Amino acid sequence: MLDLVQEVLKRAGERGATAADAFLLEDQAFSAQVRLGQVDTVKHAREQHLSLRVFVGQSVAAASTSDLSRASVERLVEEAVSLARVTAPDALGGLPEAGELARSIPSLDLHDPTGHDLAPEDKITLARRCEAAALETDPRITNSEGGDFADRQARYAYATSHGFAGEYETSSFSLSASPVASQNGQMQRDGWYHATRKRERLDAPEEIGRTAARRALRRLGARRVKTCEVPVIFDPDMAASLIRHIAGAAAGPSLYRGASFLVGKLGEQIASPAVTLVDDGTVPGALGSRPFDGEGLPVRRTVVVDRGVLTSYLLDTYTGRKLGMASTHHAARDGSGVTVGTTNFYLAAGPTDPRVLVASVKQGLYVTELIGFGVNGVTGDYSRGAVGMWIDNGELAYPVEEITVAGNLLEMFRAIEGVGNDLVFRDRTAAPTVLIGKMVVAGA
Amino acid sequence: MLARPERFFEDRFGLSASALDRLLGSELAGRVDHADLFLEYRISEELVLEEGAVKKASRHVSQGAGIRAQSGERTGYAHTDDLALPNLEEAARQARAIADSASSSAVVAVGGGKPHDLYTLAETPITAALDRKVRLLGQMDAAARAADPRVRQVIASLGSEDVVVLIATPSGWTVGDVRPLTRLNVTVIVEENGKREMGGYGGGGRVPFDFFLEQERWRHYTSEAVRQAVIKLHAVAAPAGELTVVLGPGWPGILLHEAVGHGLEGDFNRKGTSAFSGRLGQKVASDLVTVVDDGTIANRRGSLNVDDEGNVTRRNVLIENGILRGYMQDRLNSRLMGMAATGNGRRESYAHPPMPRMTNTFMLAGQDDPADIIRSVPRGLYAVNFGGGQVDITNGKFVFSASEAYLIEDGQVTKAVKGATLIGNGPDALTRVSRVGHDLKLDEGVGTCGKDGQSVPVGVGMPTTRIDGITVGGTQV
Numbered sequence: 001m002l003d004l005v006q007e008v009l010k011r012a013g014e015r016g017a018t019a020a021d022a023f024l025l026e027d028q029a030f031s032a033q034v035r036l037g038q039v040d041t042v043k044h045a046r047e048q049h050l051s052l053r054v055f056v057g058q059s060v061a062a063a064s065t066s067d068l069s070r071a072s073v074e075r076l077v078e079e080a081v082s083l084a085r086v087t088a089p090d091a092l093g094g095l096p097e098a099g100e101l102a103r104s105i106p107s108l109d110l111h112d113p114t115g116h117d118l119a120p121e122d123k124i125t126l127a128r129r130c131e132a133a134a135l136e137t138d139p140r141i142t143n144s145e146g147g148d149f150a151d152r153q154a155r156y157a158y159a160t161s162h163g164f165a166g167e168y169e170t171s172s173f174s175l176s177a178s179p180v181a182s183q184n185g186q187m188q189r190d191g192w193y194h195a196t197r198k199r200e201r202l203d204a205p206e207e208i209g210r211t212a213a214r215r216a217l218r219r220l221g222a223r224r225v226k227t228c229e230v231p232v233i234f235d236p237d238m239a240a241s242l243i244r245h246i247a248g249a250a251a252g253p254s255l256y257r258g259a260s261f262l263v264g265k266l267g268e269q270i271a272s273p274a275v276t277l278v279d280d281g282t283v284p285g286a287l288g289s290r291p292f293d294g295e296g297l298p299v300r301r302t303v304v305v306d307r308g309v310l311t312s313y314l315l316d317t318y319t320g321r322k323l324g325m326a327s328t329h330h331a332a333r334d335g336s337g338v339t340v341g342t343t344n345f346y347l348a349a350g351p352t353d354p355r356v357l358v359a360s361v362k363q364g365l366y367v368t369e370l371i372g373f374g375v376n377g378v379t380g381d382y383s384r385g386a387v388g389m390w391i392d393n394g395e396l397a398y399p400v401e402e403i404t405v406a407g408n409l410l411e412m413f414r415a416i417e418g419v420g421n422d423l424v425f426r427d428r429t430a431a432p433t434v435l436i437g438k439m440v441v442a443g444a
Numbered sequence: 445m446l447a448r449p450e451r452f453f454e455d456r457f458g459l460s461a462s463a464l465d466r467l468l469g470s471e472l473a474g475r476v477d478h479a480d481l482f483l484e485y486r487i488s489e490e491l492v493l494e495e496g497a498v499k500k501a502s503r504h505v506s507q508g509a510g511i512r513a514q515s516g517e518r519t520g521y522a523h524t525d526d527l528a529l530p531n532l533e534e535a536a537r538q539a540r541a542i543a544d545s546a547s548s549s550a551v552v553a554v555g556g557g558k559p560h561d562l563y564t565l566a567e568t569p570i571t572a573a574l575d576r577k578v579r580l581l582g583q584m585d586a587a588a589r590a591a592d593p594r595v596r597q598v599i600a601s602l603g604s605e606d607v608v609v610l611i612a613t614p615s616g617w618t619v620g621d622v623r624p625l626t627r628l629n630v631t632v633i634v635e636e637n638g639k640r641e642m643g644g645y646g647g648g649g650r651v652p653f654d655f656f657l658e659q660e661r662w663r664h665y666t667s668e669a670v671r672q673a674v675i676k677l678h679a680v681a682a683p684a685g686e687l688t689v690v691l692g693p694g695w696p697g698i699l700l701h702e703a704v705g706h707g708l709e710g711d712f713n714r715k716g717t718s719a720f721s722g723r724l725g726q727k728v729a730s731d732l733v734t735v736v737d738d739g740t741i742a743n744r745r746g747s748l749n750v751d752d753e754g755n756v757t758r759r760n761v762l763i764e765n766g767i768l769r770g771y772m773q774d775r776l777n778s779r780l781m782g783m784a785a786t787g788n789g790r791r792e793s794y795a796h797p798p799m800p801r802m803t804n805t806f807m808l809a810g811q812d813d814p815a816d817i818i819r820s821v822p823r824g825l826y827a828v829n830f831g832g833g834q835v836d837i838t839n840g841k842f843v844f845s846a847s848e849a850y851l852i853e854d855g856q857v858t859k860a861v862k863g864a865t866l867i868g869n870g871p872d873a874l875t876r877v878s879r880v881g882h883d884l885k886l887d888e889g890v891g892t893c894g895k896d897g898q899s900v901p902v903g904v905g906m907p908t909t910r911i912d913g914i915t916v917g918g919t920q921v
Contacts (some may be wrong), residue, residue, distance in 0.1 A: 035517070035715070044522040045510075045795060062502040066525040072505070079503050086574050088497030121883045145714055180838055187719065189838035200474050222839070227685035229921055257494065257597050258640055260635045267452075318656065336490060336502040340837025372843035374865035378633065378642045383538035383865040383917040385834070385843035402841050404865050406684065440919045442684035442867075 133209025252319020279341030349417025449620025643673025647888030682918025719840030739803030806905030810880025881908030
């Protein structure tokens with residue numbers, strides 16, 4: 001694979017590129033969906049994708065193709081170089097300094113060579129067991145959007161014209177169920193999932209299915225509440241959604257454009273002292289790990305917020321230069337060039353049992369699902385639709401829906417009064433349960 | 445880009461009609477309920493201006509084939525980005541193996557009909573000269589900065605694509621389509637006394653590049669982006685709680701997309717997981733409400749000559765004077781529900797199997813003067829621009845987020861309020877529609893709808909509409 005990538009770089013140089021980098025992604029994916037015990041949809045896919053970025057002097061352009069024929073690769077190079085001739089020069093563009101490149105490529109155990117060997121029928125069986133467990137949990141589970149198994153293996157090769165060349169393989173496996181519960185004419189859907197890099201580490205299908213069923217069942221009888229201002233607890237998955245907004249605001253592209261509520265806040269207290277946010281791409285076997293970033297820089301562990309103080313932004317080479325800082329090695333690639341992305345990003349666990357957090361709330365909301373896009377990244381203003389449980393005298397009393405939670409992300413993070421001890425890495429971004437002192441809940 | 449999709453795949457990849465017939469015939473015919481082959485070739489281009497110059501440009505080519513075999517409720521789907529015939533044969537074998545079952549009925553007859561001709565262009569947007577595009581983005585930057593001294597940052601982007609598709613079935617029926625699409629967007633950041641805000645606007649469709657120059661549309665997009673950003677600088681906290689809401693015309697039609705549109709897609713109704721399941725013929729909205737999904741409007745972003753299963757698109761009435769009339773169907777769900785396909789089978793690309801999806805979804809105009817509608821509200825919210833929305837199909841709860849909204853006090857539009865999410869219940873929200881304006885407007889052509897990980901371009905539209913009671917997710921208690 002690297003041969004093709006380096007061949008492309010060589011041709012780009014011959015066509016007039018003064019610097020270039022390129023990657024090749026090869027992907028094989030399978031997914032099976034079972035619904036009410038019957039196979040619903042099974043997908044097989046093979047994909048490949050060659051992406052080239054060229055610099056001509058201080059101008060840059062990118063091109064990509066899924067057609068790896070000789071003629072097509074030739075066209076790719078031509079198009080990238082000719083596009084770079086129409087873009088404006090930017091003195092801060094360019095590849096990272098050669099001295100910053102990763103010198104060795106750590107083995108992070110991201111591939112599961114035997115995990116993909118499972119026959120399609122066996123993969124379908126996993127999905128079927130997962131859904132069946134959900135359906136059997138309770139007679140009120142009356143329908144289903146299905147059980148899903150998916151696996152994917154990918155090979156990624158990246159090289160630059162100034163000497164970096166690296167490649168790695170990854171695997172991922174996921175299993176989920178989406179049952180529908182009904183009672184008194186009301187229907188409620190919920191779901192549960194697990195995703196890993198090793199098939200053996202997937203939670204048992206029955207466990208995922210039963211959890212999905214419990215989540216759907218506890219929503220039955222949901223009602224609205226009156227508009228009020230109360231403490232709000234975010235369950236771990238929803239707390240993870242909150243820290244994703246912080247990652248977005250701490251990312252270089254939003255910062256240098258002035259489109260972030262964290263502009264100029266480096267070194268300041270932006271959250272309660274209970275909050276420590278870490279991005280760590282070096283964790284072996286983790287879903288967000290990678291041996292080098294999208295520009296060939298070594299990945300590392302970065303403390304983004306240390307006990308409430310913003311200690312680092314998330315930067316690639318270009319946005320670092322724009323801000324007069326060094327890259328934090330968070331470059332990610334898409335077909336259009338370089339972006340910034342997190343690796344394994346998490347809110348460090350706190351000292352408190354989540355049940356104690358709930359017990360500490362007299363009247364409040366426990367959020368289990370958020371919908372909509374009501375987040376303003378420039379101001380931090382936050383307003384989203386919510387589903388959850390009403391907390392009455394420290395107990396999860398009854399399900400609620402058709403309500404919103406609103407505030408401002410900076411104020412919300414400053415108002416975090418409790419962080420649970422229940423951090424589990426179920427996804428690339430993870431958080432424990434979080435208690436926010438006060439938010440506005442709008443309802444009836 | 446070219447005249448005939450049939451020739452395109454033959455010239456480029458040697459995939460002649462007879463080769464496709466053999467492929468589908470030998471591998472799939474007679475053994476499954478339905479099978480089809482979807483060939484796609486896509487070229488796309490994006491130019492981005494920021495800090496006064498186009499510093500980012502990219503061009504992408506993707507091609508591939510998706511082969512689908514269906515048997516009963518089962519779907520086998522295989523796709524490959526290598527269009528060589530042996531690869532397609534292998535994909536066909538995999539798709540069939542998945543869908544194979546003992547009970548196999550006859551292949552369903554294809555509801556052909558003559559495809560529309562909604563967007564044949566003399567020059568597709570991607571083929572327009574690059575320097576003209578670069579110049580336009582520069583003009584937008586200058587116009588935005590000239591419009592207001594508080595403008596700090598201007599990001600303007602122009603995306604264009606040409607997609608050629610060819611759909612073939614074992615009954616020997618082949619249909620192709622060439623689909624141009626373009627979109628021009630501008631985002632501005634304004635700053636005043638250390639406070640920053642953002643505004644954005646854009647438009648497009650299956651139109652040539654010159655569309656943006658006609659009537660100086662680009663200038664309208666730019667001034668709208670600046671106006672919205674500046675208004676937000678002085679916005680007060682939005683109210684929290686249930687309020688009467690007046691929606692402005694055009695893009696607020698996203699209400700329909702979320703509140704009823706998704707819930708009326710055939711797949712959820714066949715499975716019985718939609719809040720609208722089993723409610724055909726029932727009253728689901730006020731008498732004033734008629735909602736249609738129309739894939740046949742010339743040059744619109746959500747329009748298609750044929751859907752991605754080869755069915756000719758149509759104008760489908762979903763709700764007529766408040767009564768639920770029909771669902772949007774793809775081939776699988778229409779067959780299983782014993783209903784007609786409606787031309788709503790769509791997919792993001794060859795890498796995805798089709799699903800029932802919306803095209804251009806809007807509410808028909810009513811009788812009222814928009815100004816009278818606002819005057820009729822003693823206290824409420826007037827919401828004219830929105831970000832995205834989302835819906836939980838099963839319990840019917842939907843949200844959409846206002847990005848430009850004002851208080852209505854004693855029948856007058858007063859203070860601008862900050863962005864807020866509105867939340868309602870789909871089967872109930874439209875029963876609360878009490879006034880509908882005569883000012884139906886379709887959106888500018890920027891909508892993208894996501895479902896099950898697949899994105900497709902769509903349109904929405906709406907006249908000024910009063911809804912008596914929807915929850916506004918502000919912070920002012």
